[in-house]
Amino acid sequence: MILAVVGILGASLVTQHAVSEVVGTQLLARQLLWSCAGVLVLLGLSRVRLDLYAQIAPAVYGLALIALVAVLFVGEARAGTRGWFAVGPLTLQPSEFARVATILMVAAWLGRRSGARLSLREATVTAGLVALSAVLVAAEPDLGVTLTYLPVGAAALWLGGVPRWAWIVMIVVALVAGAAAWHSVLKPFQKERVLTLLDPERDPYGAGYQVRQSKIAVGSGGVVGQGVGRGSQSLLRYLPAQHTDFAFAVWAEATGFVGATGLMLAYALLLYRIGMAAAVAENRLGLVLAILVGSWLAFQVVVNLGMVLGLLPTTGITLPLFSYGGSSLLSTCAALGIVQSVWRHRLVNQ
């Protein structure tokens, strides 16, 4: 696992270096800092005993909730959302950490249950734990991160075991809610993003701009790419959000199919390792932990890549470990550290 993580981090750093020329801030230095911290966190957390996690889960969860509430009041407002704590020169995003805390909490909860299926009460509690955090994040509003709670909640319910009819009901409700949201909640620009998918040339200089530029960047990478720091789309600033949402496009343009495949293999490896950890987990807690982390990460990777490749609407979800962002990096490493702990303690929890 460490190999995969280091590999991804390395690629990330390379990209950030190239991008920092364009974006203008010293991304490389910061990302390097966060990367080192992240690896340390990963290693550190992996040594913590699993049952210890189970014990501190509620406390961590509670802390997270408090932080989420606090940020709504004393957090920094940036780009229309209030989700950051400014601590000196650094910024912390509680929503990222809250996600890990929620996963811990849910896993701890489910870990103590038994039986093949969840009762209604259990299911409700599970959903509620997730929803509580999600709602607070959504209040910021940070829809991108909120969205990542969805796989956590869904995977938790799925693992716990919810009867099929309940799934059908939930899907129907989701569809209805989606339709209602389309008509009344979603703002026009958000609708445009979805419509652009169906007809990419619909608004090439408005909503379709990012997607178009992204596809151009990725596609023009060809087999071996245009070279790091020489990708025309990135260099000439055609590609938006190069260091965050569309970082993969920069990489793909620079390293071509070879590089893109390499990166995706790294993620696949990561996922595989998480799966292995789940396979050898001896109790529910470990299994659920690993799967929840895996679901979340897989979801985020798929959604981000889908967006970059023009298959999904733009959502503001970044690529874990790759996109620039200290809080995201740390929280991901933390989660991975926990999973690593599950793996390491496979022989212990007999």
Next chain:
Amino acid sequence: MEIREDLAPVRRRAVILLLVAFLALGALHMRVAQLQLVAGDHWRRMAENNRLRRLPLSAVRGTIYDRRGRILADNRPTWNLLLFPDEAHNLDRTLLFVANLGVSDAATLHDRVRRRGVDRLAPMLIADDLSWVQVARVRAHQSDHPELSVVAGFRRHYPFAAATAHAVGHLRLVSEDELAAEPELDPDARVGATGIEALTDDFLRGDAGERWVVVSALGRQLGVVRERPAVSGKDLAVTLDAELQQVAAAALGDRAGAVAAIEPRTGAVRILYSAPSFDPELFTGRLSPVAWAELVDDPRHPLQDRSLQGTYPPGSTIKPFFALAGLSDHLVTPRTTVTCTGSLTLYGHRFRCWRRGGHGRVDMLQSIEASCDVYYYQLGQKLGIEGMARWLARFGFGRRSGIGLPSEASGLIGTPEWSRRVRGTPWYPGEAVSVSIGQGPVLATALQLARAYAALANGGRLVTPHLVVGAEDAPVIDLGIDPADLEVVTHGLELVVHGNHGTARSLGRLPVAGKTGTAQVVRLADGVDSSDLDANLQHHAWFVGWAPIDDPRLVVALIVEHGGGGGSVAAPTAGAIFEAALSSDRSVPGGAG
């Protein structure tokens, strides 16, 4: 062991989730492959298009000069507003800003942008001829709107305005078809639409250049990759005389009509004027729908070029040609006389002479001088419609003159064959009688008459009227007329002005020879006098002639629509033109060129 079994369903579900995740990753990988491997070239090309931008460099249009070097059309520098639509963050706001400059309204601007299409990455001209205030406003807000750019451009300018509007012509925007055929064309380019501007457009237009620049997404030009400079259009000297055009305009004044004047020896066109005229500067910018409607709906049709497109019955101006025909074909001699009693009955119909009481006994010279209709009724009968048609065709009637302007009309020489083939009705013998005095199914333009009379003035050579000097395009045909016959006819035309009974005696002070003509618009019933007619049913008044008599240097054909009498109305009007032409000739040592 217990614990493991407890976990079995959970494990199963976990496996399913992982499988789904891997499947999704796999699908994404295939998408990456599709973008990079399968369609890599396509996206690479799009990347290039992103980067390189082609800016058209407009060519300066050539200046048009008249024969004495006066400027008929040139270019006035203007400030234009260029819009790069793909760089506007919010196109609505941009267009609103432009609309607020006072350029146009937002809806029209949106329309223009939409019609342009966004695929064309070239900039588009969104407004032209900005005032200083507008330029200042755009520059003041430049940082808000980097997609707008003020550039210098040119606007066509016609110093002689309405006096040369038809002859010089004006420009129009390139059409959709032309753009489809030649995608390299600048969609904001203007090409000649009418007149000389259209006739010599290729010569005047020059070649637009282009400049390929590397552009960043912010619209900043990072550098010029390659450039092909524009080639300016060539300047052109035409045969027109601007001063005479103005004289013709003043002479016609408010009345509708046309003047065509050519140099009899070469066919160089000196005047080509049509009234009512219009201000060609209306077409140099964007013509508002209101202004356009005014021009098009005007009942006097100012856009019509009456000197080329207006076909009228030539009336008595046609008589000299039949006289010549009669002499050449040995049907009459100069001394053959006819007694005019005021009317002649043919085919059971009474054909009247314009002079109620008749002219009495007239020979050929007198028939021309006094314009006796009866003489020509009889001569027409001798020539027959075929003979008349043949002679008219020899002098260039019934076909285009070769001046090259596409809007020129061919006129008409009515014959039985024409009647059968084109009109679809049988030919009546009485129509030939009308033709013999230039009425009925015979139509001519002022230019045709000028050309035909030039042949009379220069000894029987049919010249090709031309606006641009180039001998190979302007052939001269020798008609092979017997000089003695021609002498008789020209003497008659001299008497029209200087004889005691000449119908154009009012021009007696000038060394002019020519012929009056009165073309009926409606046939007068017995007992009805022309002065009883409504204004818009009045006859058209013609005068065609040349000056000086012995050394003809200018042939003028003039028509005043619904003017009334040729002698009373057209001749004096033409007189003003002859006067100006003669005095300007005298002022130039060595004579006119």
